[in-house]
Amino acid sequence: MEKNTKVRPYWHIDLKWITGIILVFVLSLTFFISGLMVITKEDMAVEKMSILLAAMFSPDGLDAEADFDEVEKELETNSKGEFNPFPGLKISFTREDIDMYPPRELRIKIFKQIAAPVYREGAEGIHAIVEGDDPELQQKFSDDMGILSIINLKNHLVLKRIQLYLLITTIVLLIPFIYFSYGFGRLGNPGLVVSLASLPSALIFTIASKIMENKIASIAIVEGGSHRFKEILSSVALPVVKSFLSIYLNALKIGVGLVILCIVTKLIWRIISRIQKTRKKAPAKY
Numbered sequence: 226m227e228k229n230t231k232v233r234p235y236w237h238i239d240l241k242w243i244t245g246i247i248l249v250f251v252l253s254l255t256f257f258i259s260g261l262m263v264i265t266k267e268d269m270a271v272e273k274m275s276i277l278l279a280a281m282f283s284p285d286g287l288d289a290e291a292d293f294d295e296v297e298k299e300l301e302t303n304s305k306g307e308f309n310p311f312p313g314l315k316i317s318f319t320r321e322d323i324d325m326y327p328p329r330e331l332r333i334k335i336f337k338q339i340a341a342p343v344y345r346e347g348a349e350g351i352h353a354i355v356e357g358d359d360p361e362l363q364q365k366f367s368d369d370m371g372i373l374s375i376i377n378l379k380n381h382l383v384l385k386r387i388q389l390y391l392l393i394t395t396i397v398l399l400i401p402f403i404y405f406s407y408g409f410g411r412l413g414n415p416g417l418v419v420s421l422a423s424l425p426s427a428l429i430f431t432i433a434s435k436i437m438e439n440k441i442a443s444i445a446i447v448e449g450g451s452h453r454f455k456e457i458l459s460s461v462a463l464p465v466v467k468s469f470l471s472i473y474l475n476a477l478k479i480g481v482g483l484v485i486l487c488i489v490t491k492l493i494w495r496i497i498s499r500i501q502k503t504r505k506k507a508p509a510k511y
Contacts, residue, residue: 241405245418248398252422255391256476258384260469265381267344269468272333274340274373276460279332286452287329297323310335315354340373347377409491416483423476430470437463 264270279287296308300320307317316338322331342350351374399415406414437458444455 280456413487419480427473
């Protein structure tokens, strides 16, 4: 008696590849948006913005103490006991702050007074830290913030909505992709798609992080500009790159894990099938 084998229609295979290709692009975009969400989350965004601003205004590095030695002298004759490093802005610190925090932490704390309201309120946050109602000063400060002003809570929430739509799209595409796959391919094919979507970017960000690490190690601190450049690279750019890299590597691990699981499961199934066939063919013992 002939064994009936179920032949899959060719259009099943075509739809599997079409949905698979679309899934690779959708997942690639999803991973990238996820990276943007990580670096625009309030804790990280405010911290990195503060460090970046502090580095721009600290040519001798964030750990330099000389600037605060001069400020301490001024505070001795200051009746308010507060020092405003940027006249026209509602930013200040006290003698107690100088005693409590090391120079690096104090600089970051000072510039958080700028970064935090800008992140939470965008342009309105800029207006809130400008003393009085001076449109020209508000506009000047807004121009000085430049591209940093787009890193805010509002845009983070927009990214969150985009990510939700992408996740829904991924699920909608994944259902027919798995359905039109066959056998153990229903486990391995999704892993292959996830791997293809994450591998190129994982390689790019790995190379970028290695280049940055080598550059940071090779920078000789000989002048103010080198302090600033090294600080921005090591404390802002490199952590951002590593945040993206972490997302792509985790996705790649999941993808490769699914492929390996598919291969191992298929091998085990074949071994079990062969053992069962061997037992059926073996002559019965009486």
